Amino acid sequence: MQRELYGEAAEEGFFYPSVTDNYSDVNRVLYCTGKSNDPNERFISEVLNAERSVTALEERAIFEDIVKEVAGEQLDSATIAHVYEEIHHVIESHQDEEEPPKLDYSDVERVLTASGVENVTKEAVERAFETIVDDKNYELKAKSVIPKFTSKSIKIDTKVATITIKAHRI
Numbered sequence: 158m159q160r161e162l163y164g165e166a167a168e169e170g171f172f173y174p175s176v177t178d179n180y181s182d183v184n185r186v187l188y189c190t191g192k193s194n195d196p197n198e199r200f201i202s203e204v205l206n207a208e209r210s211v212t213a214l215e216e217r218a219i220f221e222d223i224v225k226e227v228a229g230e231q232l233d234s235a236t237i238a239h240v241y242e243e244i245h246h247v248i249e250s251h252q253d254e255e256e257p258p259k260l261d262y263s264d265v266e267r268v269l270t271a272s273g274v275e276n277v278t279k280e281a282v283e284r285a286f287e288t289i290v291d292d293k294n295y296e297l298k299a300k301s302v303i304p305k306f307t308s309k310s311i312k313i314d315t316k317v318a319t320i321t322i323k324a325h326r327i
Contacts, residue, residue: 183224213301220302226285228274248299259296262286
C-alpha cells in the first residue's frame with residue numbers, strides 16, 4: 158500500500174534551527190523566504206517578534222546613495238572602478254579575520270578620497286550617512302556594497318546618467 162502525502166506550498170517561508178558552535182541555539186531561528194530581498198515585514202515583527210536585517214541589495218543601494226550624495230557629479234566609470242577596487246583591498250586585508258569587514262563613515266571617506274573624489278570631508282560623509290540611513294555610526298558590510306564580479310556587466314544609476322561597465326573592465 159503506497160501512501161501519498163501532499164502539502165501546501167509554504168506561504169511565508171521556512172524556519173531552520175540556528176546552530177552555534179555545533180549546538181542548537183534555541184534563542185535564534187533562520188527564516189528563509191522564496192524572495193530573499195522581499196521578506197514579510199509584518200510576519201517578522203509580529204510572529205517572530207524581531208527586527209528585519211538589511212539585505213545585501215539594500216546595503217548596496219544605501220552605499221550608492223551615500224556615494225552619490227558625497228561625490229555628486231564627480232562620478233565617472235574610472236572613479237567608480239577605483240572605489241570598488243579600494244573596497245576590494247579592504248576585504249582582502251581583513252580576509253584572515255573571523256568577522257567580515259564593515260565600512261563606517263570614516264572608511265567611506267578614506268575610500269572616496271583614495272579613489273580620486275575631490276573635496277571629500279568627514280562632515281560631508283557623516284551628513285550623507287545621517288541623510289540616507291539616519292545614523293552616522295551605521296556600518297555597511299564591505300562585501301555587500303561591491304557588485305558581484307561574476308556578472309557580465311555592472312549598472313550604476315546617477316542623477317545625470319546611467320553607467321554600464323563590463324565586469325572584466327573593472
